[in-house]
Amino acid sequence: MLINMMEHYVDERLSELLSKNDCCKCEVCVEDMKAYALNRLPSRYVSTVNGEIFTRITQEMESQPTVDLDVAVMQAITSVGANPRHKK
Numbered sequence: 443m444l445i446n447m448m449e450h451y452v453d454e455r456l457s458e459l460l461s462k463n464d465c466c467k468c469e470v471c472v473e474d475m476k477a478y479a480l481n482r483l484p485s486r487y488v489s490t491v492n493g494e495i496f497t498r499i500t501q502e503m504e505s506q507p508t509v510d511l512d513v514a515v516m517q518a519i520t521s522v523g524a525n526p527r528h529k530k
Contacts, residue, residue: 447486452479455508455515465523474527478518483511 456475460467 444487444489446480447488448480448483449476451486451508451511452476452483452515455511456518459512459515459519463519463523465519466526466528468526468528470528471522471526474522475515475518478522479511479514482514482517 453476456472456479460472460475465471
């Protein structure tokens with residue numbers, strides 16, 4: 443089984459940054475925001491069988507500045523928040 447760790451990181455940051463923004467937080471908008479951000483970030487796949495890879499990638503993400511992650515998530519919130527797929 444493969445897991446894209448970037449999805450986990452986007453979920454965390456999206457949840458945190460959404461709490462500070464006044465926009466729609468319905469399931470459709472949140473999923474659109476997540477997709478928007480993930481399409482602009484590199485994938486970080488790990489195998490659940492191999493803990494060494496998981497640890498190495500997690501440490502790499504912690505030591506790497508999270509600016510790109512925050513920028514992608516904020517752009518997603520701004521873009522989807524301004525143009526939701528449903529009526530406002």
